[in-house]
Amino acid sequence: MARGDGMAGQDGSTNPVLAHSDLPYGLPDFASISDDDFLPAFTAAMESHLAEVEAIAANEDPPTFGNTVEALELSGRDLARASGIFFNLVGPDTNPRRNEISQELSTRLTDHANTIAMHPVLFARIKDLAERADELDLTEPQRRLLDKRYREAVRAGAGLGEAEQEEMRAIASRLAYLTTTFSQKILDDTNDSAVFVADESDLDGLSAGQIAAARRAAAEAGHETGYLIALELPTSQSVLAELTNPQVRQKVFDASVNRCSRGNEHDTRELVLEIVRLRARRAELLGYRDHAEYVIAEQTAPDPSAVDDFLRELNASATRAGGRELTRLSEFAGDAEIGPADLTFWLEREKKATATVPLDGFADYCELDTVLTRGVFYAANKLYGLQFVELTGLPVYHPDVRVWEVRDDSGVGIGLYLGDYFARPSKRGGAWMNNIVDQSSKLGDRPIIVNVLNVPKPDEGQPCLLSIDQLTTLFHEFGHTLHGLLSSVDYPSQSGTSVPRDFVEFPSQVNEMWALHPDVLANYAIHHRTGEPIPAELAAAARESAGTESAHATIEYLAAASLDLAWHRLTPAEAQAVTDVEAFEAKALADAGLKTELIPPRYRSAYFNHIFGGGYSAGYYSYIWSEVLDAETEQWFLAEGGLERENGRRFAEATLSRGDSVDPLAAHEKLIGRKPQIDPLLRRRGLAA
Structure with missing residues (x-):
């Protein structure tokens, strides 16, 4: 069928999930889609995708990059459309029916992907090309795509015997079900x-x-x-x-x-154990020691040992800083008892007591709409020449969602940006960026990007005022948006944020630097009632406060990152021997030198959605790993003059526009002129000796 024409139902009508949209940039017509449309749409889309794959495999011509790898890359567009719509809904606005659909699709889509990856004839064609890659005169993006398709097939089990392939299929399907269930239980128990x-x-x-x-x-x-x-x-x-x-x-x-470990219907501890065991077994089948080795083989980090060494160095520095912080805090609190529920309270009291200017009124200068238009969008315009025009009256998936057309510096539209900022019970916690449509020059697709936050919604007529943390989160998630919007690649799987997991946070962390940059802050920070600009001393105090990372925050993050690796460095036999989630957690933290009653991990195992429900298994270290690049790049921006169009052009050319079409680390090294070093990060976090 022709791409984008949609699938006709038995009555001749087109499924609205797959129907062509006349809305700007092909924005899905959410108003025309009901939950009952999704399963039929996915069924039809998977069938058409498999037909395309069979045609590629059956091609009697010798395999070429174009008739095999590129053809496979550009196939399945109806499935990509359905996935972009449905999985954008499940995170920010789920319901019981969508949860049921998600559960069913988790296994069906996994089985579908494995059927393609393990297709013997298709794999033989891809393997032939991979073995002759040096003879094929491929561009760097083409070579990277070929290598990735070959590795993906091997990692799915295409190179294994029949019995092992069947076991791999069963493991993948079961993991898809378990991780989806895990995420749903977290949302339910968090609300409960x-x-x-x-x-x-x-x-x-x-x-x-x-x-x-x-x-x-x-x-x-x-x-x-x-x-x-x-x-x-x-x-x-x-x-x-x-x-x-x-x-x-x-x-x-x-x-x-205590979430998800209360012995109720939302308890996830048995899920954790089964997920860990299955991941360990899958790694073993593929010849890896453990799941961490399996995951990190595809990242910018060289191996799990390098990550262990990196975290160990940070753990030791953070523990020393934490001891100094606790001693200081105990003296400040006097006779008051400081338990784990009180630590951030006393940290905040101390910060206020020692601040030269109180920060209590800072949020009055950070009204959400003003920050967006005169802060986030302003910085994007200064650096990248982007213009944002709000579009109203479009059929969005929730009344709180807003839409902007994004144009380049010549006024040409490059994509859509959707903002979904307010918390609600149907939205999972945290903040994230999602793609409804990936950019692709080959397909002629321009991106549709969504930012999701969980800011409490104010009462009608009241302003939404952002704390410093919420302000930083807004800029952070928009950094992911820039990565998607400024993408300029041929192939959709190389678009924007489709980079190694331990690199994906880097551009978003860089964008945080503009939240309190003097030029940006001066442009948006006006009092929401009086319209007065923020006093210079309050602006300086906010920058000083935000630039000081507490040892507590570093320790709780490192504890979670170490816990993630501990779970995923287990061999199958070791994983099978673990029967008590809390006991394993305590030992893992003790082994890392981070076990303290005062500072629990940022996420405990039972509600660690990043690693047991999301895509960060054996990869939660990514945030601080990529922060090394961020700290270096912030220094580069400032040394080159800061908020300048030329700096934005160079950063976009090296990183934001390239996605996974080039080696991201090599591109970064070329930008700053050397390999990244850890010292700027240690100084930023107050961990330098």
Whole structure:
């Protein structure tokens, strides 16, 4: 069938999931799509994709890059469309029916992908090309695509015997089911664990907007009175830094840290054990020692030992810094008891007490819409020449979603940007970027990018004021957006953020540097009521505060990264011997030198969605690994003059536009003129000796 024409149903109508859209940039017509449309659409799309694959495999001409690898890359466009629509919905706006569909699709899509990867005739054609790659006169993007397709097939099991292939299929299908279930249970138990508070006085320390959001959450949950404190995804809850009542702090902390391990229907501990065992067995079948070795073979890090050494160095530095921080904090708190529920509270009190200028009023200068248009978009315009024109009246997937057309510096449209910023019970925790459509010159597709945050929605008519952390998150996620929007590659699988996992966070971390940059801050930071610009001393204090990373934050992150690796360095026999999730967790943290009652990991195993529900297994180290590149690049930007169009052009040319069409590390080294070094990161985090 012709690409983009959609699939006709038995009554002759076109499934709206697959139907051509006349909306700008082919934005899906969400208003015309019902949940009942998805399974038929995926069924039809998988059938048509397999027909395309069979035609490629059956081609009697000798294999070439064009008739095999490129043809495979450009096939399955209806399936890509359906996936872009459906999986964008499941994260920010799920419901029971979508959860059921997601569960069914998790295994069906995995089986579909394995059928293609293990297709014996297709694999023989790809293998033939891979073995003759040096003779084929391929461009760098073509060579990388060929190498990747060959490795993917081998890693799926295409090179194994029949019995081993069957076991690989069973493992992949089961893992797809388990990881999808894990994510769903986290959302359910996070919602179920929200903390009810009857008396407003127990919310002392929270802002009026936070209190209003808690009251609204309680009402939406069916409480006639009282307040509901919704939990965030990480262990550390931002309200703990503000609540003055230690009993309420403890209640919130306990609710957070005990999620998904309470013995109820949302308990995930058995899922964790099965996931770990299956991953270990898959790695063994493919000849790897463990899952970490299997994963890191595809990353920029050379091997698990290099990651271990890197984390060990940081762990030691962070532990020393943490000891100094705790000693200082204990002296500041005096006779007050400091437990794990109190640490961020006292850190915040100390910060306020020692600040030359109080930061309490900073959020008054950070109204969401103003930050977006005069901060995030302003920086993107100064650096990359981008223009943003808001489009209204389009059929988006939720009323809170906003849409902008993005144009280059000559006024030519390059894609769409969707912003979905407010928290709701149907949205999983955290913040992320998603692609509904990947950029591809070969297909003529321009990107449609979504940013999702979880900022509490204000009451009608009230401003949405951002904390420094929320401000940084907004700029961070928009860094991923820039990676998608500025992509300029031929092949969709090399587009934008389709880079190694331990490189993908780098561009987004770089974009954080502009959140409080003097030129950017001066442009957006105006008081939401008076319109007065932010006082210079408050701006300076905010920059100083944001530039000081607490040892606590570093330790909780490193604990999670070390825990991730510990789970995924288990051999099959070792994984089988683990039967107690909490006991394994405690030993892993002790072995890493990070076991402390005061600072639990950023995510405990039972709700560590990045590694047991998402794509960061054996890869949570990626954030700080790529932060080495970020710290170096921030210095490069500043040394070259900062917020200048030429700097943006060079960074976009080296990184943002290239996706996975080039070696990303080599491109970065060419940009800054040398291999990255760790010293700037240690200085930034206060870990330098």
